[in-house]
Amino acid sequence: MPAQQKAMCRACGYVGTKASMTRHLASCEKRQAAPGQPRDVFRLRVSGGGPFWLDIEAAADATLDDIDSFLRGIWLECCGHLSEFTIGPEPDWAGDAWEINPKPKKGKKAAPPRLADLLSVGQKFGYTYDMGSSTDLELTVQARGNAAGTEAVALLARNLPPVWKCSECGQPATQLNSWEYDEDTGMPLMYCDEHAEEADEDALLPVVNSPRMGVCGYEGGNLDEWPPVDSKG
Numbered sequence: 001m002p003a004q005q006k007a008m009c010r011a012c013g014y015v016g017t018k019a020s021m022t023r024h025l026a027s028c029e030k031r032q033a034a035p036g037q038p039r040d041v042f043r044l045r046v047s048g049g050g051p052f053w054l055d056i057e058a059a060a061d062a063t064l065d066d067i068d069s070f071l072r073g074i075w076l077e078c079c080g081h082l083s084e085f086t087i088g089p090e091p092d093w094a095g096d097a098w099e100i101n102p103k104p105k106k107g108k109k110a111a112p113p114r115l116a117d118l119l120s121v122g123q124k125f126g127y128t129y130d131m132g133s134s135t136d137l138e139l140t141v142q143a144r145g146n147a148a149g150t151e152a153v154a155l156l157a158r159n160l161p162p163v164w165k166c167s168e169c170g171q172p173a174t175q176l177n178s179w180e181y182d183e184d185t186g187m188p189l190m191y192c193d194e195h196a197e198e199a200d201e202d203a204l205l206p207v208v209n210s211p212r213m214g215v216c217g218y219e220g221g222n223l224d225e226w227p228p229v230d231s232k233g
C-alpha cells in the first residue's frame, strides 16, 4: 500500500495525490464544462481513514441530509443504521459537541439548515455511520465557488481501488473474512476467489472500495465500477 492512495478525477480521468487533486479540481476544464447552471457550491474532502478518500461538491442550498444520502450510497449503507454529523465550533448553548441527526424526527416543522448556514471554508467536521460498529469520517471544507451542476451532491474524485493481497497466495484479493484479522495490519484476512472457497462462507464479505469494507454486512455501494480497478496509481 503506497503511503497515500491516489484518486481519479471523475470528469477527466486525471490521477493525483490529495494535494495535487486539490489543485486540479480548482481548474479542471472538463468539470467546468459540466451541464447545468452555475451555482454556489462547496467543495469538500471526505476522509475515511487509510486509503479511502473522496472529493465531493455540494450545493450551498443543500442540507446535511443530502450529504448523508450521498455517503450512504457510495460508501456506507448496509442495513439502515443511524448516522450523525458533529459540527463545531459549537454554539454557546450546546454541550461538548453539536451533534446533528440528518434525519429529524417526523413532525418537526423547522426546515433543516442549509449548508451555507453551517459551513465555511477551512472548517472540519465529523460524521459517524452506525453507532455500534461505527464508520467515522472526517470532512473538510476546501473551497466555495461557482460550478455548473444538477445534483445536490456530486462526486468529483475518488481514491483508486487499493489492491489487497490474498493471505494465502499473494494474488489480488476479492473477498475477506470478516471474523479473522491480521494481527500486524489490523485488516481482515483476505482471499482470492480460489482460497475464499476454503474459508467459512458465513464470514465472507466482498473486497470493496470503501472504509466500511468488512464491517457489519457491507457488500458495496452504488458506484463500485468506478474508478476502474486497473487504473494505474
Ligand SMILES: [Zn+2]
Binding pocket: 009, 010, 011, 012, 013, 014, 024, 028, 029, 030, 031
Ligand atoms: Zn479533471
Ligand SMILES: [Zn+2]
Binding pocket: 078, 079, 080, 081, 216, 217, 218
Ligand atoms: Zn449494518
Ligand SMILES: [Zn+2]
Binding pocket: 166, 167, 168, 169, 170, 171, 191, 192, 193, 194, 195
Ligand atoms: Zn489465494
